[in-house]
Amino acid sequence: xxxxxxxxxxxxxxxxxxxxxxxxxxxxxxxxxxxxxxxxxxxxxxxxxxxxxxxxxxxxxxxxxxxxxxxxxxxxxxxxxxxxxxxxxxxxxxxxxxxxxxxxxxxxxxxxxxxxxxxxxxxxxxxxxxxxxxxxxxxxxxxxxxxxxxxxxxxxxxxxxxxxxxxxxxxxxxxxxxxxxxxxxxxxxxxxxxxxxxxxxxxxxxxxxxxxxxxxxxxxxxxxxxxxxxxxxxxxxxxxxxxxxxxxxxxxxxxxxxxxxxxxxxxxxxxxxxxxxxxxxxxxxxxxxxxxxxxxxxxxxxxxxxxxxxxx
Numbered sequence: 001x002x003x004x005x006x007x008x009x010x011x012x013x014x015x016x017x018x019x020x021x022x023x024x025x026x027x028x029x030x031x032x033x034x035x036x037x038x039x040x041x042x043x044x045x046x047x048x049x050x051x052x053x054x055x056x057x058x059x060x061x062x063x064x065x066x067x068x069x070x071x072x073x074x075x076x077x078x079x080x081x082x083x084x085x086x087x088x089x090x091x092x093x094x095x096x097x098x099x100x101x102x103x104x105x106x107x108x109x110x111x112x113x114x115x116x117x118x119x120x121x122x123x124x125x126x127x128x129x130x131x132x133x134x135x136x137x138x139x140x141x142x143x144x145x146x147x148x149x150x151x152x153x154x155x156x157x158x159x160x161x162x163x164x165x166x167x168x169x170x171x172x173x174x175x176x177x178x179x180x181x182x183x184x185x186x187x188x189x190x191x192x193x194x195x196x197x198x199x200x201x202x203x204x205x206x207x208x209x210x211x212x213x214x215x216x217x218x219x220x221x222x223x224x225x226x227x228x229x230x231x232x233x234x235x236x237x238x239x240x241x242x243x244x245x246x247x248x249x250x251x252x253x254x255x256x257x258x259x260x261x262x263x264x265x266x267x268x269x270x271x272x273x274x275x276x277x278x279x280x281x282x283x284x285x286x287x288x289x290x291x292x293x294x295x296x297x298x299x300x301x302x303x304x305x306x307x308x309x310x311x312x
Contacts, residue, residue, distance in 0.1 A: 048137055048199065057259050058111065058136075063088035066289040067309040068264060072119045073280035074126070074220075076272020081119025081126075082311055083284045085262060086294075087198060088112050092133055097144045097161055109136050110143060113195050117216075124152035130216055134195035139203060142192035147215035158215045158225065160189070166212075168225055177222065187227045190214040190241065190250070197239065197252065198260050204239055206232045213243065221269075237263075247279075261289060 063086055070081040091100040091107035100107045110133045117128040130147040146159040154173030161167045165183040172178055188211040197204060210227040212218075218225050223246070230243045241250045248269035255261045267282040287310045297305055306312070 048139055048203075050136065051258075053258055054199075058087075058089045060291070062291040062293050064259070064261075064289065064291055065294060065309065066261065067287040067311055068284040069287055070117060070119060071283040072117065072126075073267075073269075073271040073282045074119070074121050076276035076278050076280070078280060079119040079121060081117060083115070083117045084309075084311070085194075086112075086114040086116075087195070089136065092135075092143060094143070097133070108143060110134055111136050111195050111198060113198075115194070121151070126151045128216055130191060130214065132191045132195050134192055134199070136199060141186060142189060142195070145189060145191045145215060147191075147219065149216070149219055156219050158219060160184075160212075160215070162186070170225065172219070174222070184212070184226060187211060190217075193239070193241075194252070194262070197254060197262070201234065201239070201254065201256070201260055204232070204234055206234050209241075211241070213246065213248075217248070217267075217269075262286070 066085045068083040068085070070083040072079045072081050089109060089111055091103060092098070092110045093100050094106065094108050113130075113132045113134075115130045115132075117126070119126050127150045128147070131145070132142050133144045134142045141162050142160075143162050144160065146157070148157045149155065156170070156172040156174075156177070158168070158170040161169075166186055168180070168182050168184060170177065170180040188205055188209055190211055190213050193204060209230050209232050211230050211232075212225065212227050213223070215225070217223070228243050228245055230241050233240045233242075237254055237256045239252045239254070243249070246269070248267070251266045253263040253265065255263060264283065264285045266284075268279065270277055271280040272278055288308060290305065290308060292305065294305075
């Protein structure tokens, strides 16, 4: 092989290597850019270390049920009723975000809160339920929040799922609210703070916040479901949220010792419409609290537990 042919071969090999190198350099940033756009991964949050006391209390096979005397503001007047907070741990499926039927290593352990209210407005009753599913092992947002309100005019249902963004689905019998599906940027939700408090009150956010008000509030007041500016304060068993733009405040009173039971709460805002609009304060005061596997207490002989809780 003569020198000119050898030189040509060396030159061709150099050109091939250059093309391959440039091709690799072009592809790498495209892949990274696509991942950054589609995955929207959040920073890794520190895991919560669960104490023995926490495990003994919340993983005993029972729920904590607490009843409250309710003084509810509605249509510019105060209404008597009752409220119940049911806290219980369960396994949650991370993808479809529902309670798991069977144990799996991929399940998410959550502390679930089912919060109910029942009161009458004149002739007709109100029934409200909000559910929050909060991961106990990671300092993140709730996995899912939902709320339903029933009264004789109709019913509304709203659900928020924590995925790449907050995915919100809302249904209402009101034309202006009707059927909605939209997304929101992740931020604090008022609903999740009640469960976060029960795990560790010191982890509650304080100072100026962007926060989505409770789904109960946004539906009853017909407010847009979005984040609003608020100021949060934590002080010796009292957690307060103040929404200046909504002219609303929420104060949660809790026991400063584990398991940090919620002793009651107050919500102050304008109630009623037109000439009947006035600033009123909804109050809930603790009555009784029990631990029970209530899902097995469905016989007539179990009705005495309602008497223990001072519920009719």
